[in-house]
Amino acid sequence: MNVLEELVKESERCISCGFCESVCPTYRASGYRAAMGARGGRVIIAREMVREKREKGSVSPGYANSFYSCLDCFACLQVCPAGVNAGRVSELARAVLVEGGGRENRKRVGDMVVRLTMRYRNPIGADFSDEGEGDGDTLLYTGRMYQTMGYSKVLVELRKRLGEKATERNAGIVARMPFLIRLLRQRPDEEVDREMQASVESIKFLLREAGVKFRFLGGSSEPYPGTFLYDLGYYGEFRTYANSVCDEFRKMGIRRIIVTDPHTYDLLLNAYPKFVDRFDFEVTYYLDLLSALEFEQDEEVVFHEPCHFVLHMDYRGGAHIALSKAARVKLPPRSGRNVFCCGGPDELLFPEMAEKVSEERYRELSEAGNGRIITACPICFSNLKKSERVVDISVFLKEKLKVRATVSGP
Numbered sequence: 464m465n466v467l468e469e470l471v472k473e474s475e476r477c478i479s480c481g482f483c484e485s486v487c488p489t490y491r492a493s494g495y496r497a498a499m500g501a502r503g504g505r506v507i508i509a510r511e512m513v514r515e516k517r518e519k520g521s522v523s524p525g526y527a528n529s530f531y532s533c534l535d536c537f538a539c540l541q542v543c544p545a546g547v548n549a550g551r552v553s554e555l556a557r558a559v560l561v562e563g564g565g566r567e568n569r570k571r572v573g574d575m576v577v578r579l580t581m582r583y584r585n586p587i588g589a590d591f592s593d594e595g596e597g598d599g600d601t602l603l604y605t606g607r608m609y610q611t612m613g614y615s616k617v618l619v620e621l622r623k624r625l626g627e628k629a630t631e632r633n634a635g636i637v638a639r640m641p642f643l644i645r646l647l648r649q650r651p652d653e654e655v656d657r658e659m660q661a662s663v664e665s666i667k668f669l670l671r672e673a674g675v676k677f678r679f680l681g682g683s684s685e686p687y688p689g690t691f692l693y694d695l696g697y698y699g700e701f702r703t704y705a706n707s708v709c710d711e712f713r714k715m716g717i718r719r720i721i722v723t724d725p726h727t728y729d730l731l732l733n734a735y736p737k738f739v740d741r742f743d744f745e746v747t748y749y750l751d752l753l754s755a756l757e758f759e760q761d762e763e764v765v766f767h768e769p770c771h772f773v774l775h776m777d778y779r780g781g782a783h784i785a786l787s788k789a790a791r792v793k794l795p796p797r798s799g800r801n802v803f804c805c806g807g808p809d810e811l812l813f814p815e816m817a818e819k820v821s822e823e824r825y826r827e828l829s830e831a832g833n834g835r836i837i838t839a840c841p842i843c844f845s846n847l848k849k850s851e852r853v854v855d856i857s858v859f860l861k862e863k864l865k866v867r868a869t870v871s872g873p
């Protein structure tokens with residue numbers, strides 16, 4: 464089935480009841496603008512776009528913001544009586560816009576991210592210098608998700624200062640000449656970068672303590688998985704890129720991949736097998752490998768579940784199990800199938816929207832208990848980090864790990 468047909472199939476079941484808008488974070492954050500909501504902004508506009516495409520062979524300008532502002536949180540699917548996923552509608556609509564939506568319906572920031580990823584194997588063209596370690600056929604794969612957060616923070620601040628038009632203009636220049644990004648000698652936000660590096664080190668530490676042997680590529684040797692390419696609808700580029708990543712892993716003799724964040728886990732389990740010619744790797748999430756570890760359980764915490772786990776993958780495994788061994792866990796009212804997004808996916812293109820969503824979620828998490836707020840995704844961490852209370856699960860678990868008694872010899 465092609466993208467347009469899939470879009471028709473997903474959107475035509477809508478009975479226009481509006482239930483989806485009661486849970487749509489962007490509808491509320493935009494001040495209830497129909498164009499930014501699940502029904503009016505995604506499903507109805509997608510139908511209109513499909514009609515135009517079929518009748519005229521092209522689409523009018525003005526569709527981009529409705530689809531690019533969707534957080535892909537899939538909260539709408541949980542309440543839709545007709546089983547429509549307005550998030551999936553947005554994903555497919557973006558692919559239609561990229562393939563033939565015309566220049567006015569493209570985001571130059573999207574073009575820039577794609578060109579940088581294809582050239583430098585990470586979405587911001589950074590030159591990473593952390594070292595690799597280990598060998599063997601099991602790869603600890605962070606996909607540079609933690610390591611890019613400090614750079615994203617700086618880019619988001621720049622986007623806020625420049626405004627949308629100037630950002631798009633400059634992104635268009637970098638998209639045409641990606642080497643310019645290296646001349647800027649970008650530096651990450653130091654605080655975010657320090658915390659994210661601490662997370663990566665904590666993940667490695669926990670795996671070693673659990674007896675898991677792994678190889679870590681480090682620096683610019685570790686490719687980004689291409690999440691933005693897929694999410695922004697650049698399916699052709701994503702296919703090429705994902706195949707090149709897998710070819711590289713195969714040449715290294717990799718058979719098993721340990722992922723460290725929900726976006727990469729979802730992408731490798733659900734998108735890679737559809738786009739990669741032969742996806743024959745075993746994929747595991749690092750928190751599912753820590754069952755041998757024991758933790759001190761002397762603290763109460765509030766847990767923000769990543770929507771990619773709960774709503775995309777219906778998965779509540781390792782993070783819940785490990786955290787409940789290490790703390791008394793409180794969940795905010797909107798959790799499980801009702802979980803509310805952190806706003807992170809909108810950070811770069813719609814920072815004001817992302818800020819409003821994250822403020823609402825942070826308030827809810829703060830009111831759910833007095834303890835620290837635990838996240839299990841670098842994007843959630845970066846977007847919700849509004850106080851010292853917010854801590855990545857890897858850092859928390861490392862802190863709570865019980866010290867094993869050393870046995871002294873005779």
Ligand code: SF4
Pocket residue numbers: 476477478479480481482483484501502506542543544545546547548549
């Ligand atoms: S909840 Fe489902 S059927 Fe109702 S308006 Fe939203 S997409 Fe349409």
Ligand code: SF4
Pocket residue numbers: 486487488489490500501505532533534535536537538539540549550551553
């Ligand atoms: S996926 Fe999330 S942001 Fe997008 S339409 Fe559905 S509820 Fe709204």
